[in-house]
Amino acid sequence: MDKTVGVLGGGQLGRMFAEAANRLNVTVKILDKEDAPAKKILNHPSHISGSFKNSASIRELSKGCDVLTIEIEHVDTTVLKELSSQGVAIEPYPETISIIQDKYLQKEHLKKYEVAVAQSMKIPTGSSKELEMVGEAFGYPFMLKSRREAYDGRGNFPVKSDKQISEAIEALKDRELYAEKWAKFRAELAVMVVQTKDSTLAYPAVETVHENSICKLVYAPARNVSSAILKKAQDLAKKAVASFKGKGVFGVEMFLLEDDTLLINEIAPRPHNSGHYTIEACPVSQYDAHLRAILDLPIPESSLQLREPAIMLNILGGSDPKAHLKIAEKALSVPRTSIHLYAKGDGSKGRKMGHVTVTAPTTREAEAIIQPLIDAVDVISGSKSSSSTSQPPPAAAASQPAGTSKSPQVAVLMGSDSDLPVLHAGFAILEKFNIPYEHRITSAHRTPRWKADYVSSAKARGIKVIIAAAGGAAHLPGMAAAYTPLPVIGVPVKASNLGGEDSLLSIVQMPRGVPVATVAIGNSTNAALLAARIIGVDDERVGKLVEEYAAAAEEEVMAKDAKLHAEGWKAYKWP
Template sequence: MLESCNVGVLGGGQLGRMLMEAANRLNIRMTILDSDNAPAKQISAHSGHVTGSFADRASVCKLADVCDIITAEIEHVDTYTLEEVEDQVEVQPSWQSIRIIQDKFAQKVHLSRFGIPMAEYKELKSNTVEELEAIGEELGYPLMLKSKTLAYDGRGNYTVKAKSSVPAALDSLKNRPLYAEKWVSFRMELAVIVVKTKDGVLSYPTVETIQENSICKLVYAPSRGISDAVDKKAQELARNAVAAFDGKGVFGVEMFLLEDDSLLLCELASRIHNSGHYSIEACPMSQFEAHLRAILDLPIPQQSLKIRQPAIMVNILGGTTPDSHLKVAERALSIPNASIHLYSKGAARLGRKMGHITVTARTMKEAETLVEPLLEPTDTIVATSASPMLFFPPKPAYTRPKPTIGVVMGSDSDLKTLIPGLNLLKYNFGIEPEVDITSAHRTPDYMAEYASTAASRGIKVIIAAAGGAAHLPGMARCAYLVTSDWSAGEGEFVGWS
């Protein structure tokens, strides 16, 4: 039965790699959609993997043609193509759940309907200084300004410390779709890995996470210093949140523990999660095997999700040199019960997740002693990758060729129509376009600035995608050459210049 099933995976990074390791032990065939040398493909011998982007319709359809079921190791996938192919191939978790969860604001709106406690949040509709200042008056400072989409590992977050920080915050996140979140003074950050099956929800123990610059640094499993009552509440909160979504598989749930022992959900991921890596060594069944079993309707005994012995997981980030992360791994070689996982991503980039180490011991005290030598080099890497307010890792030392084509749209909702055209440029013509949102209604000044400065950035052509009105191409054309609405309909070139 296991050998006859082909599981397709959107994405082949480190999560896909560890999922592949679990699949190999069960003789489950996995087919990866990602670039040729993706980490997950490096440990799989078969030649049936698909080369391409998990945001490209043709590539996703090609994967669907050869698989019995599709899952994802990352949320930022093309859910519209998944919706198209669901009659042909099973998709788990459901494309509806992935679509909601990949938009963090939509995720919060959805969870609020189920009574899940969260920090107060407000949507930005115009991304103006006046609007964010008004929200700041309501929520108070500091507050978190967050991108709704394409935000992870601190990317897309900005701490607005005071009213004076508002212009810089909006400038840093440009015209991405945004929302603001009330600042939470918490005692501890907790996480629970939840497994959703056809029969209900199961969960791994509650763990404690230490975040630095919005990137997970350490995970203590089980969490330290919480009462049985808090542990029970955390488990219930995580299970209730995941139960609000359709589909099967592993979900990662992060939450804040406040001083009064109440809990607020931070966010939820519809995939295997960094906070669950400890389970490979510390539990009878890892989160990766549990995900495969859940989506394939294989048995998952609750007892197999229990912790056998305390564990501490340390993330290894890229530092200032291409091999700086290896110093942490080399030091771990001398530590008893230290399991090293390097992701084979090649040369490191500053702040990039390059691997992790899990230390197990008879007691948490012993594990803390064993892990201590790893914290000094880890702290050095984290310190060099830190940015005081805007949590984007610094740019890598190399530079990509400057884009010669700019693609602009009035709203992020236009992106699903433009994806086929963007991928045509990238994969058929080898052109990596500059993509931005420049609304003629909400941000006319930025739209004019974008068009008037395009030539100085090396842009030779601007492709302006009009939605319901033609204001964007017409207004941008005043400053620069424009080709309009080439991705209308089924992606054919329509338009004028």
């Protein structure tokens, strides 16, 4: 394509953007230092050497470009506004970049558009008295933040008590400051949003895991979060980005609080670390999407969906300048792993030197694949010794039958531990067929939130079938089916004076559109066999075992028939 894009900034984001542009024959001109990572893969003489904060260099870059965009928001927006007024296309708009640059103004802007954010307070002078007033208003702890040029924890200070006020002032001296009320969150989520000339689109909501205020891992999709909450996260991110002018990709970070509400933390007006996974996991990466958006090229919304689950791990520098290369070398032998090195030369502790992304049919499989690389990164960072035993992350812990190491394919749920004896026969079938499973107690009535979160995340964790046993009102199977597209098999349990008929009718009489397969009262054997048949449709091993089981049952009946025929009914004995 006969287009030229000028980019302010040539770090790893610019490098990956350039890779996307190269595939479409779009020329990219970089403004950054001479040996910037992005310039190393773009062999032409039109780059500009200099600072992306220098007005003269920005003007020079704008010559001959169809559009200017940014790889980092810490740029000179005054000259960008001037160029925009002269007809230079700049995406996103300079006014947008200017607002987002100042994190306090960013929050104030979002409030105007009724986007949920943490409470914040301006700190005009950074005095002890002002911080004491924040403590009185917000309580402790609270976050003291730099309004500008803060990233990866730099420029932030958690003030845990009034005794830390002087320390916080010293740590962030000579900066414009504001304070935020502490957000007690149970997970950090992120959504990459794409704003085009006529629509606002969103990638899936992902989970980000931070260590020392630096993003360490990204799980796509987010773990242990219901589909309803993930949809709310996408909607909130789109609402936030739609309040700004300009096209391109925006990275939206947010907190999922303990009461399941969402708060926007920060927005980046550019591709973002939390979106690296899209390169391998989605048909159109965040870098492809940014390029298409600013050049008004088509972006099918379905191209932003996950092909399969993914986990991204940042490779940070260690005390050894070459430590990051050791991680990359180790990753070469790990299957289903893509490696990205940023050509930054020698590493330093905490500096982002590259990343790896693992994709797999299920999140659990991806977790198992990437765990050795997480261990290696932990050794380099000093958070784990080289002799430490590799352990799967918390979300991977599950009950499995003895002798199997596979991720669970069947989830067996019960509303109470009193239902457990009914399920023993079903467990025996699953173990006979060597089908990995997990079993949990979750009540449709007493633990509705936990049940919803667990069931909503089941498909992403590799579960293929859910068996749910319940007595009495027996709402567990139906409520499970309401939260997942997976097949659900209900097992009615005799748990009342009605002999289990109430449970049977509660399960089988589901409303149209929310199907639940239902077996006879107390018949977990059939539930497990039905689960095996479903899995066996595309699992040749399980399918063969189902056929063998049926053949064995036929042989058993035929043998009994032969014995009865030979002995007669009076002599025939049965258990």
